[in-house]
Structures are given as structure tokens and as C-alpha cells.
Amino acid sequence: MHAAVVHTFAEPPRYDEFPDPVATGPGEEVVEVLASGLHPRVRSQADGTHYTATDELPLVPGVDGVGRRADGSLLYFVLPDTALGAMADKTLVDPGRSIPVPNSIDPVLLAAAMNPAMSSWVALKRRVTFTPGQAVLILGATGSAGRLAIQTARFLGAGRIVAAGRGAERLAALTALGATDTVDLAGDDETVAQELAAKAADVDVVLDYLWGPVTEKAIMPLLLARTDRSRLLSWVEIGSVAGPDIALPSAALRQANVCFSGSGQGSVSAAGILRELPDLVAEIGRGTFSVDAVARPLAEVAEAWADAPARATERVVLVP
Known part of the structure; x- marks a missing residue:
């Protein structure tokens, strides 16, 4: 598959080939990624400065996104600290760290707003x-x-x-x-x-x-x-x-x-965060919040990475 791949923390990710994910246990499921936000949290993950960062490379960044399951249903997922992030054609999700979302919702809008x-x-x-x-x-x-x-x-x-x-x-x-x-x-x-x-x-x-x-x-x-x-x-x-x-x-x-x-990873458990998200998804779907979402092809990740700092009020979303 293709993904945004970090080969060195000194350089932004580039569009590259990466091994397909394989589910190896009951807590893993392969999903097709529809949209993943380029959040400041993701930038710090990709340059190794986030407090959860490890030295593991190569790394696919992306901490959350909207995906499609094998049965066609959609979900919003939050990934654990992993080298296989959301900025890829496919990724591995833990069903316990995801919530179902309506198929009618705009994946780009949701990926832009949730984080x-x-x-x-x-x-x-x-x-x-x-x-x-x-x-x-x-x-x-x-x-x-x-x-x-x-x-x-x-x-x-x-x-x-x-x-x-x-x-x-x-x-x-x-x-x-x-x-x-x-x-x-x-x-x-x-x-x-x-x-x-x-x-x-x-x-x-x-x-x-x-x-x-x-x-x-x-x-x-x-x-x-x-x-x-x-x-x-x-x-x-x-x-x-x-x-x-x-x-x-x-x-x-x-x-x-x-x-x-x-407030962040650790000060609130993953389970605690997930319990609060269905109501937030519902409000985003209703149009309660105004969000400036900008979709960019995953293949343009290097250009999107360079442009993102100038888009302070916008949220760039990468779409495979």
C-alpha cells in the first residue's frame, strides 16, 4: 500500500510504499482509511518531539481518522502509540478505540474537526x-x-x-x-x-x-x-x-x-476520551461547529506538510 512515511525525524514524511497491515489478534482490524487530519499533534509525532514519541522508524504518522470496515460501515478511530498511523491507504484499528459513525457523515469534515x-x-x-x-x-x-x-x-x-x-x-x-x-x-x-x-x-x-x-x-x-x-x-x-x-x-x-x-493522553484514559466522543460526533454531524476543512491527496503529503503552518485557522485532511 501507499502511505506517508517518516524515514528520519529531520525531514517531513514522503509518499512511499509501506507493507500492508495484517490483523494478528482479536484487538486488531484492518480498515480502509478515508480521511486523516494533519494536526499539530501529528506534526510533533512525525518530528519526534511529542512526549509519547519513540525512536522507531520508519513511521507512518496520523493519530486518528475515519475509516471503512470490511462490511462497508464507517467508524472514527483513535490509534494507540504506533508506527502504523492513519496516513495510509489502510491501517490497523482496535475496535475498542473506535466508534461507529453514520455513513452519511462527511469523512473530511469529521477528520478535520474531531481532534x-x-x-x-x-x-x-x-x-x-x-x-x-x-x-x-x-x-x-x-x-x-x-x-x-x-x-x-x-x-x-x-x-x-x-x-x-x-x-x-x-x-x-x-x-x-x-x-x-x-x-x-x-x-x-x-x-x-x-x-x-x-x-x-x-x-x-x-x-x-x-x-x-x-x-x-x-x-x-x-x-x-x-x-x-x-x-x-x-x-x-x-x-x-x-x-x-x-x-x-x-x-x-x-x-x-x-x-x-x-488534558491529553495519559491525564485522561483512552476509554474516558472515547466515552465523550459519540456526542461530539453527533454535534459535528448536525453542523453545530464551524470548521475550515481542506482536503489534500495523500500523494501530496510533502506539499501539504509544508503548507499547513500557514493555514492557522484551517485543518488540512489527507485523503488516500
């Missing part, structure tokens, strides 16, 4: 005690996952949604998705700190797709400006687009009631 949407969906359902009416700050709101986080928070009943990202034009478009306030992170440090303190100090939940220096500079202005510092602030780290590390002042943990946690 970025589940990041906020699972975080708000599994990592915090979120109740309708609470306020949410989204750091990294102008990216594909951040835009879906706004819509997810709105769908789940957030009373106020502060969207922080870069670019006036991109931020202006977020109001239609449900953002009630915006903060442009492209400003100077003092201006950004003042805006975050004024607009987001009293939120209940932070969904953080950035981490790194952006988060580091945001923590204290937010905490010190809270009207009631003893009221819980749940800070959920989901991505690290701005950097993998922060310096956290010990005073932050003493001066305010803040709880830092993460």
Missing part, C-alpha cells in the same frame, strides 16, 4: 467541574483548535468567553463564534497584561493552547487582578505552541486558589 474539538470538549467534561454560566479564557483562540474551543465552550453553556490570540482581523472573526471579549497577544507585554487583567481576571477556567512565555507572563496579572482570589481558577494546559516550559512563581500558588492541570 481539535475534542481537546476542549474533553477538557471541559473530564478535567474540570464546568457548569453552565461559568466564564472561560482561551489562550490561543485564533488557531483551529482555539476557534473550536470557543464554540465548544459556548455549546456547553459558558456565560462569558474571552478569546486571546494574535491578529486584529482574526480576533474580530471570533465574535461570530461566541467570543464575548478578545485580547490581542501581539501587543507589548504591559498592554497585554493590562488587557488580560481587565477582561479575564475573574474567569473560572483557562484553556491554554500556548504555554511557554505567553502563559508565564499571563499568570500573575490574571491572579493578582481577581476580585476574589480564593475562588477557584482551573487552568488546563492543552497545547504548547508558544513553548514547552514556564517558570512558575511559588507566590502564584499562595496568593490565589489556582489549580494547574493538563
Whole structure:
């Protein structure tokens, strides 16, 4: 079969031949891949920087997708850490890590939406005690996952949604998705700190797709400006687009009631994630979420890989 194949972590994958998958046990099933999203998570898998990465090469990237079973039915699947990913003509799936989806659903739309949407969906359902009416700050709101986080928070009943990202034009478009306030992170440090303190100090939940220096500079202005510092602030780290590390002042943990946690593989079990997905699939199928999906042939994986960073608000989907 053909697949996107990583031969070295120093180079992007290329369209190449790869051995056909063979099911060897009751927990494996060969499916025809219909669509697989080129998510930031997949890029870090392919360059060896994700925290689950191993040194195993060659590697077919792709962590999830939409497939067709031998009986013609469709499923959405999430793969374990494996060298045989979803960006191929066929792959091996564990039925226990997949859910059936209607044959009427658009595979490209579903493959584009599920990974970025589940990041906020699972975080708000599994990592915090979120109740309708609470306020949410989204750091990294102008990216594909951040835009879906706004819509997810709105769908789940957030009373106020502060969207922080870069670019006036991109931020202006977020109001239609449900953002009630915006903060442009492209400003100077003092201006950004003042805006975050004024607009987001009293939120209940932070969904953080950035981490790194952006988060580091945001923590204290937010905490010190809270009207009631003893009221819980749940800070959920989901991505690290701005950097993998922060310096956290010990005073932050003493001066305010803040709880830092993460949402991703390990912090939520695969079974726990899968239990939340049928409802998300249903909402995507109903058109609840606005998603910019761009389909590219799998044979053009090298070109799609190079183009993807420029498509911040879009999600590229590879189609065999």
C-alpha cells in the first residue's frame, strides 16, 4: 500500500510504499482509511518531539481518522502509540478505540474537526467541574483548535468567553463564534497584561493552547487582578505552541486558589476520551461547529506538510 512515511525525524514524511497491515489478534482490524487530519499533534509525532514519541522508524504518522470496515460501515478511530498511523491507504484499528459513525457523515469534515474539538470538549467534561454560566479564557483562540474551543465552550453553556490570540482581523472573526471579549497577544507585554487583567481576571477556567512565555507572563496579572482570589481558577494546559516550559512563581500558588492541570493522553484514559466522543460526533454531524476543512491527496503529503503552518485557522485532511 501507499502511505506517508517518516524515514528520519529531520525531514517531513514522503509518499512511499509501506507493507500492508495484517490483523494478528482479536484487538486488531484492518480498515480502509478515508480521511486523516494533519494536526499539530501529528506534526510533533512525525518530528519526534511529542512526549509519547519513540525512536522507531520508519513511521507512518496520523493519530486518528475515519475509516471503512470490511462490511462497508464507517467508524472514527483513535490509534494507540504506533508506527502504523492513519496516513495510509489502510491501517490497523482496535475496535475498542473506535466508534461507529453514520455513513452519511462527511469523512473530511469529521477528520478535520474531531481532534481539535475534542481537546476542549474533553477538557471541559473530564478535567474540570464546568457548569453552565461559568466564564472561560482561551489562550490561543485564533488557531483551529482555539476557534473550536470557543464554540465548544459556548455549546456547553459558558456565560462569558474571552478569546486571546494574535491578529486584529482574526480576533474580530471570533465574535461570530461566541467570543464575548478578545485580547490581542501581539501587543507589548504591559498592554497585554493590562488587557488580560481587565477582561479575564475573574474567569473560572483557562484553556491554554500556548504555554511557554505567553502563559508565564499571563499568570500573575490574571491572579493578582481577581476580585476574589480564593475562588477557584482551573487552568488546563492543552497545547504548547508558544513553548514547552514556564517558570512558575511559588507566590502564584499562595496568593490565589489556582489549580494547574493538563488534558491529553495519559491525564485522561483512552476509554474516558472515547466515552465523550459519540456526542461530539453527533454535534459535528448536525453542523453545530464551524470548521475550515481542506482536503489534500495523500500523494501530496510533502506539499501539504509544508503548507499547513500557514493555514492557522484551517485543518488540512489527507485523503488516500
